[in-house]
Amino acid sequence: MADIELYYQERNPSPLQLVWFAFKRRLAPMISLWLLGSLLLLVILAPVITPYSANVQFVDAISLPPSWTHDGNMQFLFGTDDLGRDMLSRLLIGGRFSFGLPIVIVILASTVGIFIGAMVGADTQSKLRILGRTLDRLLTIPSFLLALVLIAILGAGLGNAIIAITLSLIPQFIYVTRNAVYQEWQKDYVTASRLNGCSNTYLMYRVILPNITPSLVMQLTVALSVAIMDIAALSFLGLGVQSPTPEWGSMLARSLDEVYLSPWSMVLPGISLFVTIMAINVVGDSLRRAIKQRMDT
């Protein structure tokens, strides 16, 4: 290319970059994004930064309130629970299951779901249509119920919970991908690429995939918050993470008995769950808004 720069603009942002610019300009989503980022970091570093092991019981510090209250102790920043276990350590380690695990689950579910969805959506000879239709029927069952049914078959336990939630999320990804691919496939620019003699793999990865990224990213955020809720709910019911392993949902369930005596043991995991899910929803929502804004201008 010639070296002369004819226009004064120094870069040609791609449409995806423009979405990012629009996203970046707003405060709340950026705070949420930072929050999620630091949470992820905390969760990864949890074994290193926790002051105590999650299951060590301090007999002399049972049901100690958080450190900022009158009876608190700086040794236990967030206090301890009814067995004398440090709340901060439990929250951080619990975050690995409540926040880290859903991320893994969503990555698994999306890989499988997007792959199958793309195949079904790009299928012009309707060989795979039956598969798509069958999986659509699965969508009529709420994903949590589906996970419960799967657990009823597989039995309780963390591993089974992961399998159950992953499986119950896959139909949604297939549905979203299939519809997006199918819609794009009808458009002129895909036809134009087809007339260029492009191979199907090229069409899928270079032509269609960049154009459906927005809807996929949105589905990812939705799936992530659903996965967090599901794993917390399953653990709350005692079907997911088994005690004494800390998890926000199971911590909530445990705290039910002594909610009047030590409210913090319920409030703290509750707030963590609330903040995480809200941050994810805010990010997802602003992403949708940023995409719409770019489409409008």
Added chain:
Amino acid sequence: MSHLLEAVDLFKTFRPRRAWPWSKKSVALEPTSFTLEAGQTLAIMGETGSGKSTLSKIIAGVEAPTGGELYLNGQKLNYAQSKRRCQNIRMVFQDSDKSLNQQLTVGQQLEEPLLFNRDMPSSERKQLINSTLRKVGLLAEHAAFYPHMLSTGQKQRVAIARAIILDPQIVVADEALVALDPSVRAQIINLMLDLQKDMGISYIIVTHSPQIVKHIADKILILYRGKMIAFNETERLLTEKQQPYIEALLHEHLTNHSQITGNSSAKVTE
């Protein structure tokens, strides 16, 4: 001598979606035959729903015909021969906005047909893209632009560049001129005429504007409800007496027209 493109009894029927297998098929295009010579322009005209888009799509290879044959340079062209077709017959779509991929730069989109149809190193590809961009009146710098940064006219030029980059013999333009602004439309028509002169391209244009057809077409093919009712040279269709349907298609607006330009010439001579 064989014709550049010869269609013999091309037809297309389809069964409505979700219909019973034994229900009657509807006919989109009845058997149609025509020929096209090198360097000439064929206009396909007709009302909405007359099958003109279907015919152009069959020629460009977007859709498969139900039956009939298409001969390119005397050799039979099957629907499945996508390589040979896309090197010789290219298509420009109605809406340049929709026919360009918003997520790829102009250069990447122009590279696409080269990647799959030409065996050339990347430096040569770049050179060809540059020269093609210049041919359609754009700058080499435009290769780095995304479609949303270009104006409608420039997008249409990119679409034409994509069509001619493989040095095709035939370009099919489906309503590519109607919705454009007057100044852009005139520019694009000029560009198409220039390219025809320089590269010897044949055009098959689908349009319902008699003025454009009169200006650029050598032959006109008129469809009525999927049936070809006229195929002749522009001159003869215009001068000879025709059926009312054809007359209406070709001579619409002439009354309106005399009102605008007729008066002006009168005033100028005053």
Added chain:
Amino acid sequence: MDLLDIRNLTIEMDGPHGRVRVLDKVSLQLKEGEVHSLVGESGSGKSLLAKAVIGVLNPLWDVTADRLWWNGKDLLAMTPKQRRAITGRDMAMIFQDPLAYLDPNSTVAEQITEAIPAGDVTGTFMHRRIDRKTRVAQLLHRVGIRDHDAIMQSYPYELSEGVAQKVSIAIAIAHRPKLLIADEPTTAMEPSTKDQIQRLLGKLAVSQNMSVLLITQDVASILPATQRVSLLYCGQMMEHGDTETILNRPAHPYTDAMIKMSLQAHAELDPKSKLPSLPGAVPTLRHMPIGCRLGPRCPYAQKQCVKAPLVRHREEQSYYCHFPLNEPES
């Protein structure tokens, strides 16, 4: 008094690249019963002008005007509620793609009935029912649809392009508006349908004593009945005035070019000859030229054109240009 009196209407918006003036001091007067064509290419702000009149602009945009009067009342000074009352009673709009604006889930009869003002039909329940039905039929007749029974029962997707546009016109005139804004009503249509719609609009303007503001991108598609024409380019008014005068003796180079570029003018040329055209492309919002925005593309432009020209008058036309064409010999 003018029905609609716009003086120096300016619309500014904050884009991602700073403040942009999308309409730059545009003036337009519309008399009662007048057919006025507003010609401009895409990006000229012609649809924005229409939106400013009916008051559906993005509220974040800055709309300023020396005057935006409707029947002598200042539209900009009104509360949104007052303004909506006027818009709903006296104005109507039709669009390029009627099928996108008709409700796909109800029949034509239902949609037209909805548009008939409630005060128009009185009497008992049965009376009102019959009355409404006859009124719908009347309206359909008025827009040139004869087999009203069949059309009334059909859903929008069953209609052809032309009939759908006629139905949308019927809906628009149901409450007898004083002004009908037609936003490129015939752009994508084939010639015969286009002709029908144009003739219909001209006829309605006379029979209903309704002003029509026709927005179009081509001088070739202005209505045969048009009394006055305005030409917009990139948010600036180029020329306006009497149709005859403007089409025969354009003062502004842009008008001249638009006439020469119109489809009708092509017929005069030899087949396959070069068509006259303005060089270059319409500038984007980020790169608006200063002064006369036509400047960079204008074949007659000189240094002076970087200053925006003031309005000048010549007989029946007003234009914004330093170097007008077709000056009468003195």
